[in-house]
Amino acid sequence: MKKSTPYLLLAPALLFTVFVLVYPLFQNLMNSFRDVSLVMGDRGWAGVRNYSSIFIDSLFWLCFRNTVVYAVVGTLLALLIGLGFALLLNIKIGRFNHLAAALYILPWVISPVVAGFAWKWLLNDNFGILNHWLSSAGIVKEGLPWLGDPRTALLCVIVARVWQFYPFAMVMFLAGLQAIPLEQYEAASVDGASAVTRFFHITLPNLRSVGSVLLLLGVIWSFNDFNMVFVMTRGGPINASMVLPVLVREFSFVYFDLGKGSALSVLIFAMLLCLSFLYLKVLSRRESA
C-alpha cells in the first residue's frame, strides 16, 4: 500500500467535513466581526462591536439566565427521575421490565418538534388535558394559561425537556447499576447495612462517574436546544422563556442582523466548548479509574 493511499481514502470524508462544518464555522466567525445584515448586505469590518452590543443588551442576560436555568434545572430533574426509574427497572420482575423499559424510553425516540407540539396541546389553557385533570380533581377552578403566563412558561418548557431527556439518563443509569458487583451489596448486607445505607454508600458512589457524564451531556444538549422552546413558546410570552439558541434566530432572522447573530452563536460555541472540555476530562478520569 502506498503511503498516500490512506490519505486518498480519507480525502472525501475530510472534504465533506470541511464543507459542512469547518467552512460554515469559519464563515460564522468572520461574520461575527463584520456588520452583516440580510437587509443591508455586508457593510464591512465591525471589530468587536457585535460582541459588545450583545453584552450591553439586557435581553442577552435574560436569555443567558433562562438558558442556565433551563439546562441545569432540566438536566438535574431528568437525572433524578432517570435514576428513580433505573432503580425500579433494576429490580428484576420478569418480562415486565422489558415492557416498562420500552414504554419509559418512548419520549427519547419522539422528535422534539412532535413532542413540543404535543406538550403545547397538553398545556393548552382551554382544551389541554392537564387543566382538565386539575379542574376535575378540584385543584384549579378554570384552566391556567401555562404557556401564556410569563411566570410559568419557562417552567413548562423545562418539564417538557425533562420528559424528553430522562429516558436517556435512565438507560445510562441502568447500565451503571448493572455493572456494580453484587459482592459489594452482599458484603454490606452481612455487615448489617440497611437498604438506604447501601444506596448511599454503594450505589451512588458507583454511579458517580455515569452521573457526572450525564450531567455534562445533558447541560450541553440543553444549552444547545432550540426545537422544544421554539415549538412550545417561541421564547415568549414577552421573552419569558427565551433561551440563547432562540435568540440567535431572533437576531439573525427577525432583526436580520447576521453579524450580531453570528457573534452570539460564537459565544454559545465558546461556552459549549468549555463544557465539552470538562466532559472530556471527566470521561478520561472515568476511563482511567
Added chain:
Amino acid sequence: MKNKIFIAFLLCLILLSCGKKDDVVEIQDWNFGGMPKLMEWLRQRVNSFEKGRPGVRVVQSQKSWNMIRELLYADFSAGTGPDVVNVHANYAAEFGGAGHFYPLNNFPDFEQVRKWYVPHLLESTRYKQDYFGLPSSGIAFVLVCNKELFDEEGIAPPKTWSQFREAARRLTKDTDGDGTADQHGLVLLGGDRGGFAYRLAPFLYKAGVNIMSEDLTKIEFNSPVGIATVKLFADMYQVDHSITPGFLAYTLSEMNDVFCSNKVAMSIEGPWFRGMVREKSPGKEFYTVPVPVPDDMLDQYDTAPTLQDMVMYSISARSKHLNEAWELVKYLRNEEADMAWIQNDMGAIATTTSALSSPEAKSIRDLPMYINELNHARPWPSHPNIIAIANNVIAPYCQKAIVGELSPKAAMDQAAEEARRIIEGKK
C-alpha cells in the same frame, strides 16, 4: 466485454445529460399562505396559463405566511429567489425600496392594467413613484362578535370604546358557577407578534392615531390617544379581566378554537375569519362590524379608517424572464381571475372594480361593510422599516403594557424611542 458495455452506457448517459436544454422558460412562483381553496384555484389557474403558453413552465412553491421576510431576504441576499411572489402590500416600500422588486410601471401596458383595480388599493402597492405589485386579496380589519353570546346577553355589537369595554365586561362570565370566569369578552392574538400588531393598529387608526408623520420622518404613535388606546386594553386585561388570560400564547388557530367554542365573545379579525369558523363550527353565526371608536368619535364610527392590509403579486427585479413573469401576474390578477374572489370564499376581498360591482358581489354577506371599511382604510405607513417596527417594537411593548409589566405611557414612549432609532438607522 461487460466492462465495455458499462463504459458505453456511462458515456451515453453523459452525452444525454450534456444535450441542449429545452427552450421552455421556467418561472418560479412563490405563494405565501392562503386558504386551501385559494391554493387549489391558483394551481388550476397556473395550469390554464401554461396550456395557453407552451413555452412557459410555472413552478409553484407554497411557503409559510409567517416566513415571508426571512425567506425573501435569505434568497435575495444569495442572489436567488422567485420570479413571481405574493406578499403583503406593505413590502412595496421595504423590498421595492431596496431594489428587490421590479417596478411594474416599467411595463408598457401598465397604464391599461392599472385601470382594473380600485385606485386606492393599487396605491398601496406604490413606493415613491413606482408600483411594485398588482393587488390581490383586499383586507380590512374589523370586529367579529359571537352572535349567540351577544344575543343571549341582549346587547348589540359595540360602536364606541365604552360600549366595547362594557360589552367585554358583561360577556366575561362564570358559566359553570365555580367562581371563576370561563367565558371572556375579548381574545387577542398574542403568540404572533406580527398578528398582534395588525390587531392593535385598527384601534389606533380608528382613534385617529398616526403611526408616523406624513413625511415618514417622525414616530407619532405615542400620542395621548395612542397611549389611551393601549390603556383601554390594559384596563380590560388588568382591571376587568375581560381579555382571555392566556392570550400571550395564542396563535390564530387557538383564537378560532376559543371563539367557536363560545369561550370568547369578540375578536379582531378580517375576511378570512368566516371561512375559518365555517370549517371548525359550521353554522356558527357572528356579527361583523367596524372596530369601535373613542366615545367622542361616534359620528365617525363607519368612516374613520381601520387598518387596510392587502396581498400583492410582485416580480423579482432579478428575474431573467420579466415579460413572462408579467404575463403570469396579469393572468393571475386580471378582472376575470378576480371574479374568483367573488364566487368563492378566498378569505379576502376582490380588488378589481368590475368584480366588486358585479351582480354576484351584491349577494355576498358582509361585503358592503368590508367595501365601506376598505374605502376608508389606511395601510401601514409606506416606510421600509415599518414591518420591523410593527412586529419587533410596537407589539412587544404593547404586550408588556397590557399585562402590566410597563405602564401604557412608558411602553409607548419606549417603543417610540426604539422605533425612532430604527428609522434613523441607529439600530
